[in-house]
Amino acid sequence: xxxxxxxxxxxxxxxxxxxxxxxxxxxxxxxxxxxxxxxxxxxxxxxxxxxxxxxxxxxxxxxxxxxxxxxxxxxxxxxxxxxxxxxxxxxxxxxxxxxxxxxxxxxxxxxxxxxxxxxxxxxxxxxxxxxxxxxxxxxxxxxxxxxxxxxxxxxxxxxxxxxxxxxxxxxxxxxxxxxxxxxxxxxxxxxxxxxxxxxxxxxxxxxxxxxxxxxxxxxxxxxxxxxxxxxxxxxxxxxxxxxxxxxxxxxxxxxxxxxxxxxxxxxxxxxxxxxxxxxxxxxxxxxxxxxxxxxxxxxxxxxxxxxxxxxxxxxxxxxxxxxxxxxxxxxxxxxxxxxxxxxxxxxxxxxxxxxxxxxxxxxxxxxxxxxxxxxxxxxxxxxxxxxxxxxxxxxxxxxxxxxxxxxxxxxxxxx
Amino acid sequence: xxxxxxxxxxxxxxxxxxxxxxxxxxxxxxxxxxxxxxxxxxxxxxxxxxxxxxxxxxxxxxxxxxxxxxxxxxxxxxxxxxxxxxxxxxxxxxxxxxxxxxxxxxxxxxxxxxxxxxxxxxxxxxxxxxxxxxxxxxxxxxxxxxxxxxxxxxxxxxxxxxxxxxxxxxxxxxxxxxxxxxxxxxxxxxxxxxxxxxxxxxxxxxxxxxxxxxxxxxxxxxxxxxxxxxxxxxxxxxxxxxxxxxxxxxxxxxxxxxxxxxxxxxxxxxxxxxxxxxxxxxxxx
Numbered sequence: 009x010x011x012x013x014x015x016x017x018x019x020x021x022x023x024x025x026x027x028x029x030x031x032x033x034x035x036x037x038x039x040x041x042x043x044x045x046x047x048x049x050x051x052x053x054x055x056x057x058x059x060x061x062x063x064x065x066x067x068x069x070x071x072x073x074x075x076x077x078x079x080x081x082x083x084x085x086x087x088x089x090x091x092x093x094x095x096x097x098x099x100x101x102x103x104x105x106x107x108x109x110x111x112x113x114x115x116x117x118x119x120x121x122x123x124x125x126x127x128x129x130x131x132x133x134x135x136x137x138x139x140x141x142x143x144x145x146x147x148x149x150x151x152x153x154x155x156x157x158x159x160x161x162x163x164x165x166x167x168x169x170x171x172x173x174x175x176x177x178x179x180x181x182x183x184x185x186x187x188x189x190x191x192x193x194x195x196x197x198x199x200x201x202x203x204x205x206x207x208x209x210x211x212x213x214x215x216x217x218x219x220x221x222x223x224x225x226x227x228x229x230x231x232x233x234x235x236x237x238x239x240x241x242x243x244x245x246x247x248x249x250x251x252x253x254x255x256x257x258x259x260x261x262x263x264x265x266x267x268x269x270x271x272x273x274x275x276x277x278x279x280x281x282x283x284x285x286x287x288x289x290x291x292x293x294x295x296x297x298x299x300x301x302x303x304x305x306x307x308x309x310x311x312x313x314x315x316x317x318x319x320x321x322x323x324x325x326x327x328x329x330x331x332x333x334x335x336x337x338x339x340x341x342x343x344x345x346x347x348x349x350x351x352x353x354x355x356x357x358x359x360x361x362x363x364x365x366x367x368x369x370x371x372x373x374x375x376x377x378x379x380x381x382x383x384x385x386x387x388x389x390x391x392x393x394x395x396x397x398x399x400x401x402x403x404x405x406x407x408x409x410x411x412x413x414x415x416x417x418x419x420x421x422x423x
Numbered sequence: 424x425x426x427x428x429x430x431x432x433x434x435x436x437x438x439x440x441x442x443x444x445x446x447x448x449x450x451x452x453x454x455x456x457x458x459x460x461x462x463x464x465x466x467x468x469x470x471x472x473x474x475x476x477x478x479x480x481x482x483x484x485x486x487x488x489x490x491x492x493x494x495x496x497x498x499x500x501x502x503x504x505x506x507x508x509x510x511x512x513x514x515x516x517x518x519x520x521x522x523x524x525x526x527x528x529x530x531x532x533x534x535x536x537x538x539x540x541x542x543x544x545x546x547x548x549x550x551x552x553x554x555x556x557x558x559x560x561x562x563x564x565x566x567x568x569x570x571x572x573x574x575x576x577x578x579x580x581x582x583x584x585x586x587x588x589x590x591x592x593x594x595x596x597x598x599x600x601x602x603x604x605x606x607x608x609x610x611x612x613x614x615x616x617x618x619x620x621x622x623x624x625x626x627x628x629x630x631x632x633x634x635x636x637x638x639x640x641x642x643x644x645x646x647x648x649x650x651x652x653x654x655x656x657x658x659x660x661x662x663x664x665x666x667x668x669x670x671x672x673x674x675x676x677x678x679x680x681x682x683x684x685x686x687x688x689x690x691x692x693x694x695x696x697x698x699x700x701x702x703x704x705x706x707x708x
Binding site: 036038040081084085088089090091092093094096125126187233234238239241256275276277278313351353354355359360361362388389390391392393394395396397398399 | 484486487488495513514516541592593594595596597599601603604605606607608610612639640641642650663665667668669670671672697
């Protein structure tokens with residue numbers, strides 16, 4: 009906050025005086041006693057230094073023009089006065105703030121959209137509308153329900169026609185803090201419209217099947233990660249008889265609901281909710297899948313761990329199609345690794361990562377959707393949930409190769 | 424009590440629990456009138472759950488979680504012992520693993536893993552042994568590593584010395600932002616301190632690890648340099664950890680020292696209370 013105030017003041021000065029701050033640094037000086045403080049203040053009297061003191065009491069903040077940097081540093085070193093560089097290049101910071109303020113304004117179209125950055129919920133929703141507007145024959149948007157706090161739950165449908173064609177479902181952002189997933193969802197959407205007609209695999213798929221993409225399954229949670237707590241996971245349900253908020257949307261499905269691998273304590277991250285499908289974010293997908301009736305592959309995307317998982321999570325009993333699911337998973341992770349060498353493990357949820365009950369793909373699998381998979385995207389823990397934005401596009405691109413393997417197999421193995 | 428008795432007792436509890444689920448189930452439906460209670464599916468699965476508590480023993484599948492969790496503990500051990508602002512270890516792969524009971528005192532894993540030093544991007548195969556003691560009082564796991572010498576000998580001495588000198592005499596560190604920030608960005612000048620926080624966090628992550636946890640450091644909330652009378656640099660940091668198994672974000676304050684010669688020494692740790700988002704919320708990040 010302090011830094012923002014300080015920068016705003018600098019911006020004001022810059023705008024008013026049209027000064028140039030290239031190479032200027034802002035030091036925060038921490039004098040250890042009055043003697044050192046007096047020594048610092050001596051510098052103000054040396055007019056040639058052109059120092060601009062922003063704060064006069066300890067810690068002392070001062071803007072140092074580039075021509076004075078060496079002198080000031082030597083002076084402080086000579087007197088063993090501690091300081092650190094608060095702003096390394098004031099002009100760069102001002103330019104960046106200006107750029108950020110500009111980019112807070114929405115992109116005009118999906119070609120000027122910044123795929124290499126994380127976006128707010130409203131920016132993602134704007135993107136969806138732009139994509140539909142630019143590709144009306146291929147893309148349409150349906151609101152399948154509303155979140156706890158009343159936000160629309162948007163699903164994009166990619167279709168080249170037909171009537172209730174067999175379909176593939178992809179969802180991202182069921183857990184709010186897994187930002188690389190929502191960001192990848194945006195990239196997938198753009199790839200579909202770009203590659204239809206140019207990529208033979210994707211074109212063949214879309215000529216005979218539909219693709220449904222829900223980019224933000226948990227919009228309330230996602231919003232909360234921007235405004236309050238970057239590490240929020242659950243939805244924003246006000247739990248009855250508890251001051252703790254939120255239900256884990258991937259423990260709320262009716263598959264082993266309430267069993268081991270979920271929690272009945274609302275104050276925990278894996279709280280499963282009062283009953284299966286109690287949460288509107290989950291219920292709306294359940295209703296959609298049931299009424300559609302022709303979904304043949306269901307893929308839920310999470311982060312992190314670098315894994316491709318198939319049912320079950322709630323029981324050690326192997327899925328009856330385990331051999332086939334395992335084979336397809338192997339092919340998919342090989343395709344994924346072909347791009348950047350990113351290594352994925354694969355297997356059933358319960359053996360590979362942990363026991364978890366009430367998960368989405370266990371429910372969809374039990375409902376007869378054979379190709380039910382969960383991805384855990386990059387990385388393996390070094391950055392974890394806070395994956396640098398410059399890894400969004402590489403992650404999405406490698407994941408897309410794996411998705412195409414699954415979609416292609418679904419297309420070629422109708423059931 | 425013996426492990427076998429514990430399993431039997433647990434199995435009994437599981438059966439009792441599953442019975443209570445089938446009888447109590449419908450009554451726990453919320454009072455929402457429009458809801459149709461979902462039929463309780465497959466409650467017979469609960470009985471099978473008893474077997475899932477028997478720990479994997481013998482030859483382990485290196486891609487499954489038991490070997491992976493034990494291997495992660497080795498990563499924390501290596502970072503605590505050998506990590507620095509310019510040296511950080513990651514678990515690259517588990518090649519093979521073996522687990523065995525050690526007569527009423529715990530369980531021992533033998534692992535062949537690949538470790539990589541993240542900053543220099545070098546990889547090496549290592550052998551390691553991880554012992555998880557059993558018992559009511561939670562004791563930390565014990566780790567032994569062998570045939571890993573090359574990667575541990577990697578030299579970052581000149582960078583470490585330069586950083587040490589800078590912050591011993593002139594500069595001082597106090598974070599304005601979280602490391603990394605929400606977008607994964609870290610100011611290059613702060614990166615060595617992010618690394619140091621990971622090393623210090625490894626002390627906690629090692630200590631708290633069990634066969635039912637998998638820790639990573641999620642974010643540094645803040646780090647401040649404190650004055651010292653001796654030749655160590657001293658820091659106070661607040662870190663957010665992530666346990667993959669429970670999905671919780673435990674928060675810890677750590678007081679630690681560092682110098683190129685001594686490495687990281689943790690002086691004091693304090694776990695912060697679990698603030699679960701009711702309406703009073705800590706300052707936004």
